[in-house]
Amino acid sequence: MKKKPKKQLKFGLVGQNISYSFSEKYFTEKFEMGHYDNCDYANYDIKNIQKLSQIIQETKGxxxxxITIPFKETIIPYLDKLSKTAKKIGAVNCVTVSKKKKLKGHNTDYYGFKKTITPLLKEHHKKALILGTGGASKAVAYALRKLKIEYDFVSRTPDEFQLCYAELNTDIFDEYHIIINTTPVGTHPNIIACPDVNYSLFTKKHIAYDLVYNPEESTFLRKAKENGAKTKNGYEMLVFQAEKAWKIWND
Known part of the structure; x- marks a missing residue:
């Protein structure tokens, strides 16, 4: 009896200006190494999230x-359902597509961040500053809540509940010993750029965590490290969130 060929399965990344993307390379290599011959991964580089419907309808299998920048929040109205965690976070970076083309949003960013910051934490790491207020910042905030770490957001255009960069002085850095960059500032190709903070305020007590992974050491991390901070880039977080996404897709 002739063996039935495996159904071709398609996966992909939806974002803007994503030619540098980690995901396509990571999953393509994963499929090759694991002999997932029926799996394929592609980038869907779009300017507007409204194009999502076209991708869903036209992509067989x-x-x-x-989901990546800038669509982690704007995608939500286009989904049929949200996981409990994605609902609580208010941002989505992983979507499952059913046979009937129904879309369910998940968040695996928080899992990747929580998994990778936990080994760095010491007793004095009780408060964090989150630089940026986009979709990734929401996942980081959720993870910090799970870890029982207090946090505040820092924004270039703060509301009454957020800090602005100009407020980040010695007193703030004495109180907040975890500084997390969730903005794309400093990522390839603009690798000289970095968040507008006074890097001399970093000390050996601080953790500087950058969700940027390309370059491997961003200007933010380099400057923080020069002042004694423990540093971590976003690569390992991406690996953990990708593997969590793979598990969700295969459930």
């Missing part, structure tokens, strides 16, 4: 998507 599509079962899973990763």
């Amino acid at each position: 599509l079962v899973g998507l990763n």
Whole structure:
């Protein structure tokens, strides 16, 4: 009896200006190494989230998507359902596509961040500053809540509940010993750029965590490290969130 060929399964990344993306390379290599010959991963570089419907309808065999900047929040109205965690976070970076083309949003960013910051934490790491207020910052905030770490957001255009960069002085840095960059500032190709903070305020007590992974050491991390801070880039977080997404797609 002739063996039935495996159904071709499609996965992909939806975002803007994503040619540098981690996901396509990571999953393509994963499929090759694991001999997932029926799996394929592609980038869907779009200017407007409204294009999502076209991708869903036109891509045969599509079962899973990763979502990146700038669509982690704007995608939500286009989904049929949200996981409990994604609902609580208010941002989505992983989508499952059913046979009937129904979309369910998940968040695996928080899992990746929580998994990778936990080994760095010491007793004095009780408060964090989150630089940026986009979709990634929401996942980081959720993870910090799970870890029982207090946090505040820092924004270039702060509301009454947020800090502005000019407020980040010695007193603030004495109180907040975890500084997390969730903005794309400093990522390839603009690798000289960095968040507008006074880097001389970093000390050996501080953790500087950058969600940027390209370059491996961003200007933010380099400057923080020069002043004694423990540093961590976003690569390992991406690996953990990708593997969590793979698990969700295969459940």
